[in-house]
Amino acid sequence: MKRRSFLMIAVASPGMVLLNGTGGTGVSGAALAQSDPLPSWNDTAAKQAILSFVQAVTTEGSPDFVTPSERVAVFDNDGTLWVESPIYTQLAFVIDRVKALAPDHPEWASTQPFQAVLENDLAALSAAGEEGLIELLMATHAGMTTEAFDAVVTGWIATARDGRFKRPYTELVYQPMLELLAYLRANGFESFIVSGGGIEFMRPWTEAVYGIPPQNVIGSSIRTELRMVDGKPVLMRLPQVDFIDDKAGKPVGINAHIGRRPIAAFGNSDGDYEMLEWVTTAEGRRLGMIVHHTDAAREYAYDRNSPVGRLDRGLDDAATRGWTVIDMQADWGRVFGFDG
Amino acid sequence: MKRRSFLMIAVASPGMVLLNGTGGTGVSGAALAQSDPLPSWNDTAAKQAILSFVQAVTTEGSPDFVTPSERVAVFDNDGTLWVESPIYTQLAFVIDRVKALAPDHPEWASTQPFQAVLENDLAALSAAGEEGLIELLMATHAGMTTEAFDAVVTGWIATARDGRFKRPYTELVYQPMLELLAYLRANGFESFIVSGGGIEFMRPWTEAVYGIPPQNVIGSSIRTELRMVDGKPVLMRLPQVDFIDDKAGKPVGINAHIGRRPIAAFGNSDGDYEMLEWVTTAEGRRLGMIVHHTDAAREYAYDRNSPVGRLDRGLDDAATRGWTVIDMQADWGRVFGFDG
Numbered sequence: 001m002k003r004r005s006f007l008m009i010a011v012a013s014p015g016m017v018l019l020n021g022t023g024g025t026g027v028s029g030a031a032l033a034q035s036d037p038l039p040s041w042n043d044t045a046a047k048q049a050i051l052s053f054v055q056a057v058t059t060e061g062s063p064d065f066v067t068p069s070e071r072v073a074v075f076d077n078d079g080t081l082w083v084e085s086p087i088y089t090q091l092a093f094v095i096d097r098v099k100a101l102a103p104d105h106p107e108w109a110s111t112q113p114f115q116a117v118l119e120n121d122l123a124a125l126s127a128a129g130e131e132g133l134i135e136l137l138m139a140t141h142a143g144m145t146t147e148a149f150d151a152v153v154t155g156w157i158a159t160a161r162d163g164r165f166k167r168p169y170t171e172l173v174y175q176p177m178l179e180l181l182a183y184l185r186a187n188g189f190e191s192f193i194v195s196g197g198g199i200e201f202m203r204p205w206t207e208a209v210y211g212i213p214p215q216n217v218i219g220s221s222i223r224t225e226l227r228m229v230d231g232k233p234v235l236m237r238l239p240q241v242d243f244i245d246d247k248a249g250k251p252v253g254i255n256a257h258i259g260r261r262p263i264a265a266f267g268n269s270d271g272d273y274e275m276l277e278w279v280t281t282a283e284g285r286r287l288g289m290i291v292h293h294t295d296a297a298r299e300y301a302y303d304r305n306s307p308v309g310r311l312d313r314g315l316d317d318a319a320t321r322g323w324t325v326i327d328m329q330a331d332w333g334r335v336f337g338f339d340g
Numbered sequence: 341m342k343r344r345s346f347l348m349i350a351v352a353s354p355g356m357v358l359l360n361g362t363g364g365t366g367v368s369g370a371a372l373a374q375s376d377p378l379p380s381w382n383d384t385a386a387k388q389a390i391l392s393f394v395q396a397v398t399t400e401g402s403p404d405f406v407t408p409s410e411r412v413a414v415f416d417n418d419g420t421l422w423v424e425s426p427i428y429t430q431l432a433f434v435i436d437r438v439k440a441l442a443p444d445h446p447e448w449a450s451t452q453p454f455q456a457v458l459e460n461d462l463a464a465l466s467a468a469g470e471e472g473l474i475e476l477l478m479a480t481h482a483g484m485t486t487e488a489f490d491a492v493v494t495g496w497i498a499t500a501r502d503g504r505f506k507r508p509y510t511e512l513v514y515q516p517m518l519e520l521l522a523y524l525r526a527n528g529f530e531s532f533i534v535s536g537g538g539i540e541f542m543r544p545w546t547e548a549v550y551g552i553p554p555q556n557v558i559g560s561s562i563r564t565e566l567r568m569v570d571g572k573p574v575l576m577r578l579p580q581v582d583f584i585d586d587k588a589g590k591p592v593g594i595n596a597h598i599g600r601r602p603i604a605a606f607g608n609s610d611g612d613y614e615m616l617e618w619v620t621t622a623e624g625r626r627l628g629m630i631v632h633h634t635d636a637a638r639e640y641a642y643d644r645n646s647p648v649g650r651l652d653r654g655l656d657d658a659a660t661r662g663w664t665v666i667d668m669q670a671d672w673g674r675v676f677g678f679d680g
Contacts, residue, residue, distance in 0.1 A: 069553060146595055190555075203599040213409060214599030215530075215555075224595060226588040226614060233618050235595050248566040255486055255564060255575050257597060259543040259554030274566060278573050 037183040040176040040334040046289070047331065049324040050180065053287040057263065058187050064285035068188035072262040074254060074275060075177070077195035077202060077219075079268040079309035080291050081210060083162070083172040085300040088308060090197050091133075092169075093156055097140040114139070138239035141198060142222055145234040154204045167338065170209045174291075175337045177266075181210055184264075192216045192262075194254055196246035196271055200237075218257045220245045250275035268293070269309040276314070276323055288323035290314050295329040298339065377523040380516040380674040386629070387671065389664040390520065393627040397603065398527050404625035408528035412602040414594060414615060415517070417535035417542060417559075419608040419649035420631050421550060423502070423512040425640040428648060430537050431473075432509075433496055437480035454479070478579035481538065482562055485574040494544045507678065510549045514631075515677045517606075521550055529604075532556045534594055536586035536611055540577075558593045560585045590615035608633070609649040616654070616663055628663035630654050635669040638679065 041047040056064035057071065078084035098108070098117040108114035113132035116124035125132065141149065162169055181191055193202060193212055199219030206212045221242040224235040245253040251274055254262065265272070265279035268291040280288040292311065293302050303311040318325050328335065381387040396404035397411065418424035438448070438457040448454035453472035456464035465472065481489065502509055521531055533542060533552055539559030546552045561582040564575040585593040591614055594602065605612070605619035608631040620628040632651065633642050643651040658665050668675065 069547065072555075192555075199596075199599070207409065215412075215532075215597065217599060221596065224592050226591050226618070232621050233591065233614065235591060251566050251573065251575060252564050256539075256561065257555065259539070259557060274573065278566070281572050 037186070038176065038179050040179055040332060042331055042333050044327075044331050046324055046326045049287065049289070050183070053264065053285065054183065054187050056285050066263055066284070070260065070263065071184075071187070071189040072258060072260055073184050073189050073191045073264040074194045074258075074262045074266070074279065075181075075191060076267040076269070076272045076275070077193050077197055079293065080266055080272070081173055081177050081193070082169065083299065084268075084308050085293070085302060085306070086163075086308070088197065089162075089169045089172075090201050092160065092162070093153070093201065094136050094140050096156060096160060097152070098136060101140070134241070137198075138222070141200075142237045142239035144237055145229075146200065146224060146237060147234070149200055149237055150204050153201055157205050165336075170205055171338060172336065173209060174332070175334050175339070176332045177291075178210070178337070180266075181212070185211065189264075190216065192218055192254070192258060194245065194250050194275060195219045196244070196249075198222075199245070218245055218253045220249075246271045248274045251278035254278070263287070265289075266291070267314070269311050270313050271309075273314050273317075276321070280322060288321065289326055290318055290323055291326045292328060294327050295332075295335065297329075298335045299328060301329075377526070378516065378519050380519055380672060382671055382673050384667075384671050386664055386666045389627065389629070390523070393604065393625065394523065394527050396625050406603055406624070410600065410603065411524075411527070411529040412598060412600055413524050413529050413531045413604040414534045414598075414602045414606070414619065415521075415531060416607040416609070416612045416615070417533050417537055419633065420606055420612070421513055421517050421533070422509065423639065424608075424648050425633070425642060425646070426503075426648070428537065429502075429509045429512075430541050432500065432502070433493070433541065434476050434480050436496060436500060437492070438476060441480070474581070477538075478562070481540075482577045482579040484577055485569075486540065486564060486577060487574070489540055489577055490544050493541055497545050505676075510545055511678060512676065513549060514672070515674050515679070516672045517631075518550070518677070520606075521552070524604075525551065530556065532558055532594070532598060532602075534585065534590050534615060535559045536584070536589075538562075539585070558585055558597045560589075586611045588614045591618035594618070603627070605629075606631070607654070609651050610653050611649075613654050613657075616661070620662060628661065629666055630658055630663055631666045632668060634667050635672075635675065637669075638675045639668060 038047055038050065056062050057066040059065060075081055078088055082089070095117050098114055102108050102118055105114070108118060113125055113128035113136055115121070116128060117136065157168070157170060160169060161167060162172060165172060184191055191212060193206060193216065195202060195218070197219050199217055199221045202217050202219055203214040206217050207214065223238040223240045223242045225238055226233055227236050243249065243253065250272065254275065261282050262279050263284065264287040265276050266289045267276055272290070276288040276290070280286040290311065292315070293300050293309065295301060302309065303315060315325070378387055378390065396402050397406040399405060415421055418428055422429070435457050438454055442448050442458055445454070448458060453465055453468035453476055455461070456468060457476065497508070497510060500509060501507060502512060505512060524531055531552060533546060533550070533556065535542060535558070537559050539557055539561045542559055543554040543557050546557050547554065563578040563580045563582045565578055566573055567576050583589065583593065590612065594615065601622050602619050603624065604627040605616050606629045607616055612630070616628040616630070620626040630651065632655070633640050633649065635641060642649065643655060655665070
């Protein structure tokens, strides 16, 4: 009884549970199956895939049993845990930062790609390509200390609103995935974010929003360097790419940070293909899932031809790979916490 | 009462406690102070510095109280948690590996620095310098998958013996530091290793020996790359240095892996100076400690002129920095678990 009520609290209010730390409770899969740990998931094959996987790896004596310290799960962030359409949230941050910093950079009014941002000229911004994007990233993400950047992100994420839902981006997280994170946590899993997005852009808010502390966030990074400023050490963010945590970089980042091969992986785009492959081709019971954005009414619908979160090869290969495709429209009873 | 008995178990047998996971118990410092969580520490200022720090940061209502998720401690490994004299354990591994691999490399018999290793010629090895050492590292650490390297380290660490104590290196860990790790864990701390040594050389055994899981190990690294071998993805270890986690690199590595500034740091050499400085110059109650090797009878005695674990600047500045120097001979009642 006590276990069931803990779980019900976990599902009703993930935020409260998060305050209790990241350790597992050792509750068995069998005990959990008696209540509904995933109430925002419809009773379809996707939900069943999660429940049967967790039951198998947490039931002692099961041939698939996995000791708690090996219960590592990895989650992509953009499009898997929160909204990435119509533009990545970090790009919205870049655009806002360029506009905020523009008064100190009068030259930006006539210099690309800054001019494109200031004039909301998406065609010119697109024409600037990856090189232009990196220039914007460096102008907004480097040249300050890690603590100063943390403060900038914290301030922005607290006040910025998306264009469609008019809500903070931290409310545009998928309720079914919050329930999944809480369910895995209650079953002794440790979850990590493995995102192509900037590691320092995520860390200031992931613990409050997902219950994932900064040390469990893996992402792309720029170099930092220790310097003395006014007699005190600071870490200065340099305008140099350090690591790109996307595609074949994801298994590399997972190994560098975790040093242990996860047993479950969740993604939504072809950028997650190698991570899913790395996780699910290992020996033993494994779970690979892909969030397929099929719900234009409640969220967005896109896949093969999308400029964000392109999902093409993953859709083709999911069945033969044994990956479960989550059909957002059919499999999720609720998308956001603020949905009715 | 229940809390005290948990702690007594923790101290008597850290290994058992480790199996219970890394989460804190939320036991308050005040409750812990009533028993002796650090029985291998003599009743000196060093022990008192630990006890009063932990009590201050774990007592709710204390001006120094730190919320559990911020209770992060960092430990150097070589010379701080285990023996590093007369040579770093990883160098002993390199030497053994060169000898083991030599039959496949007949050219090594007449090629430096390999010849020096095969002939136990320390003068020639020393003459090869850092460049020679890196060549030896790459020949023994790269050119195989991460899983293959894990297996090599696991096999070596299980069978190798040091020259003086004739024991496995994993028994040459300092009993007072194991007690400290268990004490911090019981008080809601999360501890990380931050070592100049190779990250993949430590991860295979740190959880069993220290209760520190692979994801909490930070170290120097070589690059890895995702490749397909026989249709399955592997991470291949490349002969290229990726990151040196020493001196000014330690705060960089801490930030990259943890994303949170620790509140306690433990080191033993000038390679830990910047880490200690980074941790202890932040706002709030902080703890910085240096293990000073003063005990030639039970372990080793060295500092300013040592080829391993050189401690010079740290000794000069400890008092003004507020760092506590642990005098191994005076402060530790027992050095190793196998001591009487």
